[in-house]
Amino acid sequence: MQGDAARSFRDLCEEHGIAVTHQRQVLYEVMRAMSGHPSPEEIYAGVRQRIPTISLATVYKNIHLFVESGVLREVSLHHGTVRVEMTGHEHHHVVCSKCKSISDIDESELGLIPKQDRLPGGFLVERYAVDVIGLCANCQQS
C-alpha cells in the first residue's frame, strides 16, 4: 500500500517534471488520507504531525503546484478560504446556506446533467461543477 502510493506519487512527479522531496511526499499522503475539502491550514496541521518544522509557505507553494499539475482540484464553495480535494471520481457539492457545511454528492444521485462539449461562442467545456444550495436537515429545524 505504502509502496504503491509512493510509487504512484513518484510517477506523478516524473510526469510533471517536479522533484520528489520528503515534504511533497508527506503532503501528498496526508491529503490523500484527508476526506472532505481541507483548507491549507488543515493540511498544514496534518503535515506538521509528521514534519514539525515544515513551513506554511511550503504548504501553499505545493498546493499551487499540485493544483497546476492536476493532482488536486481547487473547489469553489462559498467559503472564505481556499479548499481543495483530490481529483478522482466525479462528484458535486451540497452546501448548506445557513451552516455552510459541505458534503459530496455523486453525479448519479443528482440526476443526469445534459453535458455539452462546446458552448455557443466556442467555449471548450472541461467539466461541470454543480453546487446544490439549500438547507441541511439540521438547519431546517430552526
Added chain:
Amino acid sequence: MQGDAARSFRDLCEEHGIAVTHQRQVLYEVMRAMSGHPSPEEIYAGVRQRIPTISLATVYKNIHLFVESGVLREVSLHHGTVRVEMTGHEHHHVVCSKCKSISDIDESELGLIPKQDRLPGGFLVERYAVDVIGLCANCQQS
C-alpha cells in the same frame, strides 16, 4: 425609472426593517447598473463617483446586509475576492480555467437540469448553481 427604482428600494428596506440612507440607495443603484460580478472594490469605485467620502467599510457592511436580505447573491467563482450579483433571472456561470474570466449562461442554453426539491438525507434544495469550467475561445489558441 428613477422613481420606480427608488420606490422599490424603499419597499425593500421596509420589508427587511433597515433604514433608507443615502449611501444605501446609491449603493443599490450603482450595483443595479453594474453588469457582471463586481468585487467590493469595484462597487466602491463606482459609488465614490457619486459619494466621494464613502468608506470602504460601509460598502462591505452594506454588501453583507444586502446578501442577508436576499437583494444580492454572493457568487462563488474560483476567485480571490468576494463577488456579488443582483438576484434576478436564473442563470449559471461559465468560467475559463486559464484566464479566469466569467460569463453568464442562461439556464435554457445549458440544457435542462433535472432538479429535485429534496435530496436523500432530507436536504431541502433552494437552487442549483452550475459552473461550467473550461477554456474560452481566446485561451484555446495558446
Added chain:
DNA sequence: TTGCGTGCAAACTGTTTGCAACTTA
C-alpha cells in the same frame, strides 16, 4: 430624541514573496 448608520483608523486573516541555506537529480 433615540438608536441605527457612517467614516476613520487600526487590527486581523489568509496568502504571497524574497532570500539564504540546503536537497535532489
Added chain:
DNA sequence: TAAGTTGCAAACAGTTTGCACGCAA
C-alpha cells in the same frame, strides 16, 4: 554541480472591528 526546494520573516491584499459623530425615523 547546477537547478530546484525549503524555511523564515516580512510584506500584502482583502476584510472586519471599535468607536465617536451624524442622520433617519
